[in-house]
Amino acid sequence: MTSDALKVPAVALGTWAWGDDGRPGDGHFGSRWSASGLREVAERARSNGFTLWDTAAVYGMGRSETALAQALAGQDRGAYLLSTKFTPQIAGDGDDPVADMLEQSLARMGTDHVDLLWVHNPADVARWTPPLIPLLRSGRVRHVGVSNHTVEQLALADRLLGEAGFRVEAVQNHFSLLHRDPERAGLLDHCREHDVRFFAYMVLEQGALTGRYGPARPLPEGSGRAAAYNGVLHRLQPLTERMGAIGEDRGASAAEVAIAWALAKGTTPIVGVTKAAHVDGLARAREMRLTAPEIAELETLADAADVDTRGWWERGTR
Ligand SMILES: NC(=O)c1ccc[n+]([C@@H]2O[C@H](COP(=O)([O-])OP(=O)(O)OC[C@H]3O[C@@H](n4cnc5c(N)ncnc54)[C@H](OP(=O)(O)O)[C@@H]3O)[C@@H](O)[C@H]2O)c1
Numbered sequence: 001m002t003s004d005a006l007k008v009p010a011v012a013l014g015t016w017a018w019g020d021d022g023r024p025g026d027g028h029f030g031s032r033w034s035a036s037g038l039r040e041v042a043e044r045a046r047s048n049g050f051t052l053w054d055t056a057a058v059y060g061m062g063r064s065e066t067a068l069a070q071a072l073a074g075q076d077r078g079a080y081l082l083s084t085k086f087t088p089q090i091a092g093d094g095d096d097p098v099a100d101m102l103e104q105s106l107a108r109m110g111t112d113h114v115d116l117l118w119v120h121n122p123a124d125v126a127r128w129t130p131p132l133i134p135l136l137r138s139g140r141v142r143h144v145g146v147s148n149h150t151v152e153q154l155a156l157a158d159r160l161l162g163e164a165g166f167r168v169e170a171v172q173n174h175f176s177l178l179h180r181d182p183e184r185a186g187l188l189d190h191c192r193e194h195d196v197r198f199f200a201y202m203v204l205e206q207g208a209l210t211g212r213y214g215p216a217r218p219l220p221e222g223s224g225r226a227a228a229y230n231g232v233l234h235r236l237q238p239l240t241e242r243m244g245a246i247g248e249d250r251g252a253s254a255a256e257v258a259i260a261w262a263l264a265k266g267t268t269p270i271v272g273v274t275k276a277a278h279v280d281g282l283a284r285a286r287e288m289r290l291t292a293p294e295i296a297e298l299e300t301l302a303d304a305a306d307v308d309t310r311g312w313w314e315r316g317t318r
């Protein structure tokens with residue numbers, strides 16, 4: 001009953017960092033950004049054909065959705081796709097918390113529908129999947145995806161939607177050179193076999209795999225990502241240096257090599273862009289083809305780093 005199949009660009013754009021207030025060191029990312037800078041990001045994305053935006057009600061408790069709407073103001077609503085998330089952990093206690101959270105997201109984004117609504121994590125699949133059905137029927141939600149779910153949880157959500165003629169069309173999980181559990185646990189194969197699009201989040205490990213940060217230049221002091229990664233940056237150096245060298249041969253950066261690696265795995269990376277120049281990098285990564293020996297070498301270096309980069313929100317996700 002889903003009106004048409006989900007069609008997405010090669011790379012999606014993430015806006016978790018837009019939930020911070022843009023001051024250096026503040027919030028989870030601590031990146032400096034401004035409203036005019038984000039408008040430039042949105043315009044550069046439009047002109048490069050990157051039209052799918054990923055946000056969540058929980059990012060800055062609505063601030064990311066608001067900042068995204070402001071950045072996209074003036075663009076034709078039909079020219080871009082919005083994806084946001086229902087986060088069970090912040091569900092209200094009304095009769096229909098899923099619809100309520102969606103309505104608040106729609107109001108912040110100034111739109112009457114989202115192209116893709118994610119269930120942010122698998123708190124209780126049997127409870128939170130059925131309320132999606134009336135939203136799909138009404139057109140408020142065009143497509144549904146699940147995030148941080150295992151193969152079994154994905155299958156259950158898909159069966160529950162299937163009873164009403166809908167399906168789970170997309171999965172969004174952590175997948176990077178440093179975190180390859182979705183491949184090892186068969187989730188990538190499962191998605192490929194069932195025609196479910198796999199979106200890889202944190203392919204840059206929140207900056208740790210960009211080559212921009214290292215022991216001599218740590219992630220912004222006081223930010224959440226600094227707490228998560230600064231202690232292991234020295235172990236990532238052989239990997240990021242090799243990524244930088246592979247990129248240099250192609251006029252690209254280490255970050256773009258990380259994105260190209262995720263593309264080579266058949267995934268759709270969601271990259272958290274904070275600067276217009278990042279969008280130029282996505283365009284280069286989209287064209288880059290890593291060789292099989294390069295991919296194997298990068299994965300060997302990633303394994304040698306021996307770091308666990310799972311986020312605190314990832315519980316039993318493989
Ligand atoms: N479903 C979930 O549970 C979940 C969890 C995490 C993320 N996500 C989604 O996935 C998106 C991506 O993850 P993320 O934003 O956490 O981390 P990420 O994409 O791994 O890293 C983002 C950071 O990398 C830097 N960067 C981005 N593009 C770059 C480029 N082309 N070249 C160099 N540096 C670049 C920026 O840091 P600087 O600002 O320091 O330059 C940016 O803040 C999120 O925004 C969110 O939409 C979903």
